[in-house]
Amino acid sequence: MRPHIIFRYVGIVLLLNAVFLLISCVISGFNSDSAFFPLLYTALISALFGVFPLIFVPPTKQIDNKEGFTIVVLSWLLSCLFGVIPYVMWGGEFNFTNAWFESVSGFTTTGSSIITDIEVLPLGLLFWRSATHWIGGIGIIIFVLAVLPHMGTAGMILYRTEMSSLAVDNFRYRSQKTMQILLVIYVGLTLAETICLLLCGMSLFDAVTHSFATIATGGFSPKNASIGYYHSAAVEIVIIVFMILSGIHFGLLFAALIGKPSELWKSSIVRYYLVALAAGVTVVTISVHGSQFHSWANALRSAAFQVISIGTSTGFATADSSIWPPFAQLVMIFFTLQCACAGSTSGGIKVDRMVLFWKALVKRIKKMQHPAAVMVVKIDAVPFEDDEVEMNILFISFYLGIVLLSACILTALGVDMLSAFSGSAATMGNVGPGFGMVGSMSNFSQIPALGKWVLTATMLLGRLEIFGLILFLAARSWK
Amino acid sequence: MGLRTKILSGFLILTMMLVVAGIWSIYELTRVGTSVQSMLDDNYKSINAGKMMIEALEREDSAVLLLLSGKWEQGRSIIESGDELFQKGFTIAKNNVTIPGEPAYVDEIDAKYKIYKELWIKPIVDTSREGNLDWYFQEVHQAFQDVKLSVQKLMTLNDYTMYETASALKNRSHRAIMPGIVAIVAALIFTALFNFFSNHYVISPIITTTRAVQDFIETGELPAIQVETQDELHDLVSSVQRLVAKVRTAEASK
Numbered sequence: 001m002r003p004h005i006i007f008r009y010v011g012i013v014l015l016l017n018a019v020f021l022l023i024s025c026v027i028s029g030f031n032s033d034s035a036f037f038p039l040l041y042t043a044l045i046s047a048l049f050g051v052f053p054l055i056f057v058p059p060t061k062q063i064d065n066k067e068g069f070t071i072v073v074l075s076w077l078l079s080c081l082f083g084v085i086p087y088v089m090w091g092g093e094f095n096f097t098n099a100w101f102e103s104v105s106g107f108t109t110t111g112s113s114i115i116t117d118i119e120v121l122p123l124g125l126l127f128w129r130s131a132t133h134w135i136g137g138i139g140i141i142i143f144v145l146a147v148l149p150h151m152g153t154a155g156m157i158l159y160r161t162e163m164s165s166l167a168v169d170n171f172r173y174r175s176q177k178t179m180q181i182l183l184v185i186y187v188g189l190t191l192a193e194t195i196c197l198l199l200c201g202m203s204l205f206d207a208v209t210h211s212f213a214t215i216a217t218g219g220f221s222p223k224n225a226s227i228g229y230y231h232s233a234a235v236e237i238v239i240i241v242f243m244i245l246s247g248i249h250f251g252l253l254f255a256a257l258i259g260k261p262s263e264l265w266k267s268s269i270v271r272y273y274l275v276a277l278a279a280g281v282t283v284v285t286i287s288v289h290g291s292q293f294h295s296w297a298n299a300l301r302s303a304a305f306q307v308i309s310i311g312t313s314t315g316f317a318t319a320d321s322s323i324w325p326p327f328a329q330l331v332m333i334f335f336t337l338q339c340a341c342a343g344s345t346s347g348g349i350k351v352d353r354m355v356l357f358w359k360a361l362v363k364r365i366k367k368m369q370h371p372a373a374v375m376v377v378k379i380d381a382v383p384f385e386d387d388e389v390e391m392n393i394l395f396i397s398f399y400l401g402i403v404l405l406s407a408c409i410l411t412a413l414g415v416d417m418l419s420a421f422s423g424s425a426a427t428m429g430n431v432g433p434g435f436g437m438v439g440s441m442s443n444f445s446q447i448p449a450l451g452k453w454v455l456t457a458t459m460l461l462g463r464l465e466i467f468g469l470i471l472f473l474a475a476r477s478w479k
Numbered sequence: 480m481g482l483r484t485k486i487l488s489g490f491l492i493l494t495m496m497l498v499v500a501g502i503w504s505i506y507e508l509t510r511v512g513t514s515v516q517s518m519l520d521d522n523y524k525s526i527n528a529g530k531m532m533i534e535a536l537e538r539e540d541s542a543v544l545l546l547l548s549g550k551w552e553q554g555r556s557i558i559e560s561g562d563e564l565f566q567k568g569f570t571i572a573k574n575n576v577t578i579p580g581e582p583a584y585v586d587e588i589d590a591k592y593k594i595y596k597e598l599w600i601k602p603i604v605d606t607s608r609e610g611n612l613d614w615y616f617q618e619v620h621q622a623f624q625d626v627k628l629s630v631q632k633l634m635t636l637n638d639y640t641m642y643e644t645a646s647a648l649k650n651r652s653h654r655a656i657m658p659g660i661v662a663i664v665a666a667l668i669f670t671a672l673f674n675f676f677s678n679h680y681v682i683s684p685i686i687t688t689t690r691a692v693q694d695f696i697e698t699g700e701l702p703a704i705q706v707e708t709q710d711e712l713h714d715l716v717s718s719v720q721r722l723v724a725k726v727r728t729a730e731a732s733k
Contacts, residue, residue: 004679007672034654037503041658044499045665048492052669055480055488056676058707085661091653 014050028124038089073472106132111219111432137216219315247312247340315432322439347430500662507655531568
């Protein structure tokens with residue numbers, strides 16, 4: 001492995017962060033708020049650390065898989081680390097652990113927060129907080145690869161390492177075109193939502209920050225009461241629509257955009273995703289009607305927002321679902337684990353894996369009935385090798401195992417079981433809020449410091465789809 | 480890019496990190512000092528003035544009781560010194576209006592004190608008011624309490640602002656320290672990175688070239704020298720290779 005080559009590529013990622021830090025700094029300067037210098041200094045340090053390897057290391061287009069994994073994982077880790085600096089320099093509630101939690105939560109688009117009073121934060125820092133979602137949403141490396149000119153084979157290796165394997169297979173274009181599609185859809189959705197929210201009467205700052213958080217399926221809001229602050233059905237409808245769109249494979253959204261909208265419904269993954277969300281909204285509406293809401297309209301409004309927010313791994317809130325009936329909470333925990341489609345900005349196990357899992361299960365049952373039959377697992381006529389199916393089941397098992405392990409550690413630290421399990425599932429799935437003391441109207445400030453570190457590890461494991469981080473940690477044994 | 484520029488860029492970056500952090504720390508520390516001074520000037524002065532006014536009011540209240548009991552001379556002397564002290568405190572408070580909402584409190588004190596003073600400025604000894612405790616409790620003591628409450632409100636406002644300023648000072652001192660800490664950590668990491676690059680792109684090629692030349696001297700064979708960069712080291716290797724080629728040509732022609 002060539003560390004200098006790795007530094008060069010990670011440096012480019014740091015330069016991207018510096019650009020967003022500088023934008024946040026300009027916003028801070030316009031508002032004459034106290035985050036100006038922390039943001040400026042972090043932008044300077046990020047830029048200097050980014051530029052320096054470019055000065056020394058000559059461009060190289062050839063990298064191997066091991067270097068690719070290291071670049072991707074280090075880019076995430078260093079982005080999170082540099083993202084900590086403005087928070088700790090600003091102070092307030094941010095000690096190093098809290099700042100690390102907020103930064104990792106931002107970049108991994110988890111949206112869990114430790115801040116008890118978000119509205120006291122200066123606008124520049126709030127913008128940076130939302131910008132971390134937007135940078136992380138599409139994937140730090142994908143962002144860089146889409147913006148920068150061709151990087152040859154290096155770009156392709158990085159692209160394949162960063163993208164979920166399921167998502168890569170669903171794109172029908174070469175990597176550079178795919179990255180451009182991703183960027184166009186990502187920026188387009190963000191602009192469209194910003195305009196819609198402005199039309200709903202939201203201020204420009206709130207519209208942009210909420211759009212960043214929605215399209216990245218993050219969940220950071222500059223308001224303490226999240227979307228509940230606005231008491232606006234129009235705002236909620238706009239955000240619901242864009243949360244659903246952000247949970248769909250961007251390749252399919254692109255196909256729909258260029259005149260093939262039927263592609264969306266032809267995909268069994270999207271069909272399952274939409275039907276599951278509709279079913280979830282229905283059962284949660286029935287569950288909360290009467291006990292929480294007297295009118296069906298209010299029950300549907302709150303249930304739809306909360307279920308779709310959790311089911312797309314966004315994490316915005318309009319109600320405190322921690323006080324909802326246990327059945328409604330259980331349904332939402334299922335969505336916390338499942339989340340949306342691969343190839344979107346969503347986290348979690350992903351709908352694609354769930355569909356593959358069920359198909360594999362059906363195949364196994366049929367195989368038991370007809371041992372001699374030759375059967376292949378297919379999704380939309382695409383056959384899946386046994387190896388891929390095994391990998392899928394292994395991923396789901398590993399995923400649930402990590403959630404359980406994290407929940408066990410949290411309970412050992414004195415956190416109650418519901419908060420520990422739902423908090424672990426919410427951070428692993430990059431969803432945001434859980435239930436109990438980490439509910440939708442609460443935050444993670446009550447979690448012990450060690451617990452916060454465990455949860456940030458689950459956020460990163462979830463964002464890098466487990467194996468990325470494990471391969472990085474096992475790099476020395478990788479020959 | 481030349482070696483000189485590369486090495487210079489490393490030192491410049493290191494310097495920039497430390498200098499910017501240093502300048503900002505100095506700026507924040509200066510602001511801390513200014514804030515302390517303004518806290519003392521703006522709030523502490525008003526709180527002291529408030530204490531002075533309350534002390535004066537209590538003296539006046541005692542003096543009224545002395546007048547009620549017929550002790551004109553002692554009562555009058557204490558009440559006049561009390562009034563003088565009150566006016567002194569009031570003037571300080573009036574001239575030190577620095578917080579939003581403070582002028583309203585000052586006006587309120589002024590108005591209520593005038594009502595209170597109106598009650599005791601008129602003769603008490605040898606009038607129907609002498610020994611009249613009902614009059615004292617219903618009018619004088621009530622007016623005294625009203626003025627005291629207004630002064631306390633002014634003091635509370637200043638206390639609260641002082642607490643807020645102190646909290647802001649805590650944040651400001653944190654912001655003065657943090658650039659230094661971040662700069663030190665960043666500089667340490669950067670130094671390690673600089674050292675790694677210098678070693679990989681400058682020292683290692685020099686060592687490799689030196690060894691290659693020594694090998695050539697000892698064995699007559701020049702091993703392949705790999706230089707990734709297009710800087711002075713690349714030129715050095717090319718020169719060495721040309722020199723070796725010339726030496727070989729010269730030896731062959733002998």
